[in-house]
Amino acid sequence: MKTHVKALVVGGGAVGTSIAYHLAKRGWDTMLLERDELTSGSTWHAAGLLPYFNMSYATTHIHDYSIKFYKTLEDETGLNPGFYVVGNLRMAQTDARMDEYMLYASTAETVGVPYEWMTPQEIKERWPLVRTEDLKGAIYHPTDGYINPADVTQAMAKGARQFGAAIERKWQVDAYEWTGSEWRVTVTKMAEKGGNLVPTDEQTVITAEHVVTATGNHAQRTAQLLGLKIPAIPVEHQYIVTEPDPALVAWRKEGNPEHPVLRDADAKWYVREERGGWILGPYERNAPARFEYGCPDSFRADLFPLDLERIEEEYMSMIHRIPSSEEVGLKDDYNGPICYTPDGNPLLGPAPGLRNMWLAEGFSFGITAAGGAGHYLAQLMDDGEAEIDMASLDPRRYGDWMTTEYAARKNEEAYEHVYILHHPDEERPACRPLKTAPCYDRVKALGAQFGQxxxxxxxxxxxxxxxxxxxxxxxxxxxxxxxxQYAADEARAIREGAGMIDATAFTKHVIKGPGATAFLDWFTSNRLPKVGRVNLTYALTTAGTVRTEYTILRRAEDAYYLVSAGAWQAYDQDFLIKAIEDKMAEFGPIYLADVTSQYGVFALAGPKSRDILAALVRDAEPGTALSNARFPWLSGRDVELMMCPAIALRVAYTGELGWELHHPMEMQNYLFDRLMEAGGPHGLRLVGARAQNWLRQEKSYRAFGTELGRDATPLEAGLDRFVDLSKDFHGKAAMEETGIRSKCATFLIDGPAYADPWGREALYDGDTRVGRLTSGGHSVAFGKSIGMGYVRPDLAVPGTRLKVRMLGDLWDAEVTEDCPYDPKNARIRVDA
Incomplete structure (x- = not known):
């Protein structure tokens, strides 16, 4: 066995073998270790379905790659992966479900995934065993189907070996040690004893430049060895296999093709043919999480007892949908662990706090995602970034605040929600509320409807x-x-009067010290602000794309206050820590502190916001304290708001006159009460995130996670004014080399009176797909739908007329000038 490799992959399921394959194909010296046999984890009992359906742009790309890749494996390796391209029929019992499919279909179009619409009558004519009188319709994918998990895994393993990868079985990792330049991985030989797998006395150490963990059900053991929190915990998933169905056998004997994989999402199950019978796989309520603190060593290719009572409702609904199955007996049953994460997306990317350690854990749809996961992770490891934005899968999207109890309960919820309507405005209830700002009870009493x-x-x-x-x-x-209507009224209140937004969730960091200025000048794309001033700037990836957006207040010559997106606290902190470690020897001592939980934030905005704030400011010259002369736009300073000290930033994400008030968290309720009292005479209204999202689109303000991400440069995002090309900064050369592949634009949309875009829709020039929306909503200023997105550069010109796909139809969308609302920022700059 090799004792030194460039990449060590730990875990021999479908995901691990795909990663080994794709790294070896790129010429990396790769070895895969499996503690048992290949496929002995969840892979062996997976049903092998390959559903395209996913609301995520990145995950749809991953699934699309997998499906196409699997079709090439037999020619490459000589092994048949057992891919049955029978198609996938996803049925709908309600109009809301059809709306869901239409939103998904527009996302699928942005990736080029083929689909067809089918009426109940068309379904019945094509597959008469299916009952259709209570259906509204279906979406049909003709190019996917199901695959044999063991066969596709072995085919990828053979392909990996053909590219030079070594695959070693019966070796268990027992320790990881980072030496500063490579990983020392202690491994123990495993042996069969009485049907169990036990460690032997044989041990060795493997050194590797990079390690990838794809340990599936053993993710909690991996977490303990690495000193991490990895919220990948298995949930029970059961499916049953019936005896042959005489009606189905007769149907096939007549020369008819195999049924597609049938999905009745409203009934929460999938069904496919299996040797003349049916496989039923439900996603029922109350499926429990297992192995919260680690998978037992004795658990190998094992299963849990079947709980038929738990799936009785789903079983009866299968009989309803396929009446011929009523008299068919059960032949086999499976109840095995499948890993989930709190949001259902896998953890794919760099491990937080560690160098050259990569996680590929929590794959609830591991067979579907394995091929694409290996492909895009290999890009990330080899090229520095993948061609798609992988942030939504990044392991650093979860912070250390997350406990095992939280992860287990949220994973159970994610399992249960596989077939629950995926509303774009969905907020799932499990484990909430957990992290609350002090004003939580106050705003809840005033009608706040919360997201997380x-x-x-x-x-x-x-x-x-x-x-x-x-x-x-x-x-x-x-x-x-x-x-x-509530969001529309809130947006109008900010445009016409004043509104206050609780922005406490913002991520906040303090950076200071002798090396702080040189570091931030290298780390970010814009020139640094002067003392007391604020700049918007971007940290880039090694590929020159947008890694993070920061609002920076310069507090002193070598002291800075950074504000970034609330959803990415651990992600940003890990990036900052590693960058500072890399550059401190060059730039000098740098101090970093995450102060997110120390400061609450209220964003006060609107034409009357100065009048409201003036009532609270305590200053030697209160009449001029908030004037342009003393407090200009894009500046920040310490203020006293009666008895509450605060850092006030004159910025407004809504595009109106306004301030962000960063205040001690323990004084939040005091400040909230004073602001509400002062705002009463001016009609101050509390405003939520949805109205703010609409308002920022009227200003063409890009948002991280939508317009801004690791698949577009700031120049492609149209942020040239925040890029100082006269200086050198991280990612600059790659950004310039990339050029302009597509361009961000703002669209005013003449859509239906009953709907707005969500930011997932395909854009067309005639019959040609030319781009996609990344954000969407309603504009109270223009009285129509609005959206932002990316199109070919030649089309990102004001006045260009395109079409956007919404709820199955194409609607007029016109490219507008950047910042269509108050393009000269006169309302933001207005003086006292």
Whole structure:
């Protein structure tokens, strides 16, 4: 066995073998270790389905790559991966479900995934065994189907060996040690004993430049060995296999093709043919998490007892949908662990706090994602970035605040929600509230309907103060939901008067010290602000794309206050720590502190915001304290708001006159009460994140995670004014070399009166798909839908007329000038 490799992959399921394959294909000296046999984890009992359906742009790319890649394996390796391209029929019992499919379909179009619409009559004519009278329709994917998990894994393993990778079985990792330049991995030989797998006395040490963990059910053991929190915990998933169905056998004997994989999402199950019978796989309620603190060493290719009572409702609904299955007996049953994460997306990317350690854990749809996961992770490791933005899968999207209990309960919820309607305005309830700002009870009493950002409760909008707990759930829709008018009124309040937004969830860091200025000048793309001033700037990836957006207040010559997106606290902190470690010897001592939980934030905005704030400011010259002369736009200073000290930034994400008030968290309720009292005479209204999202699009303000990400440079995002090409900064050369592949633009959309875009829709020039929206919503200023997105550079010109796909139809979308609302920023700069 080799004792030194460039890449060591730990875990021999479908995901691990794909990663080994793709790294070896890129010429990396790669070895894969498996503690048992290949496929002995969840891979062996997976049903092998390959569903395209996913609401995520990045994950759709991953699934698309997998499906196409698997079709090439037999020619490359000589091994048949057992891919049955039977298609996938996803049925709908309700209009809301059809709306979901139409939103998904537009996302699929942005990736080029083929699909067809089918009516109930068309389904019945093509597959008469399926009952259709209570269906609204279906979406059909003709190019996917199902695959044999063991066969595709062995085919990828053979392909990996053909590219030079070594695969070693019956070796268990027992320790990881980072030496500063490579990993020392202690491994123990495993042996069969009485049906169990036990360690022997044989041990060795493997050194590796990079390590990838793809340990599946053993992710908690991996977490303990690495000293990390990895919220990948298995949940029980059961499926049953029936005896042959005489009606199905007769259907096939007549020469008819195999049924597609059938999905009745409203009934929460999938069904496919299996040797003349059916496989039923439900996603039922109350499936428990298992192995929260580690998978037992004795658990190998084992299963849990079947709990038929738990899936009785789903079983009966299968009989309803396929009546011929009623008299068919059960032949086999499976109840095995499948890893989940709190949001259902895998953890794919760099391990937080560690160098050259990569995680590939928590794959609830591991067979579907394995091929693409290996492909894009190999890009990330070899090229520095993948061609798609991998942030939504990044392991650093979760912070150390997350406990095992939280992860287990959220993973159970993610499992249960596989077939629950995926509203774009969905907020899942498990484990909430957890992280609350001090004003939580106050705003809740005033009608706040909350969303969750990095565990923080954040008002999305304000409904009626006496709303029942079910109000927000019932307000959700793929169209304009019950919350829409509340958000529109809030947006109008900021445009016409004043509104206050709880922005406490913002990520906040302090950077200071002798090396701080030189470091930040290298780290970010814009020139640094002068003392007392504020700049918007970007930290780039090694590929020259946008890694993070920062608002920077320069507090002193070598002291800075950084504000970034609330959802990415651990992600930003890990990036900063590693960058500072790399550059401190060059630039000098640098102090970094995460102060997110120390400061609450209220964003006060609107034409009357100065009048409200003036009532609280205590200053030698209170009449001029907030004037342009003493407090200009894009500046920040310490203020006293009666008895509350605060750092006030004159910035406004809404595009109106306004301030962000960063205040001691322990004084938040005091400040909240004073602001509400001062705002009363001016009609101050509490405003949520949804109205703010609409307002920032009227200003063409890009947002990290939508317009800004690791797949576009700041120049492609149209942020040239925040890039100082006269200086050298991290990622600059790669950014310039990349050029302009596509361009960000703002669109005013003449859409339907009942819906707005969500930021997932395809854009067309005639019949040609030319781009996609990344954000969407409603503009109160223009009285129509609005969106932002990327198109070919030649089309990102004001006046260009395109079409956007919404709810199955194409609607007019016109490229507008950047910052269509108040393009000269006169309202933001207005003086006292």
């Amino acid at each position: 950002v990095n565990g923080w409760e954040r008002p999305n909008y304000f409904g009626p103060a006496d709303a029942p707990d079910t109000f927000d759930h019932e307000a959700r829709s793929f169209r304009r939901g019950g919350w829409w």
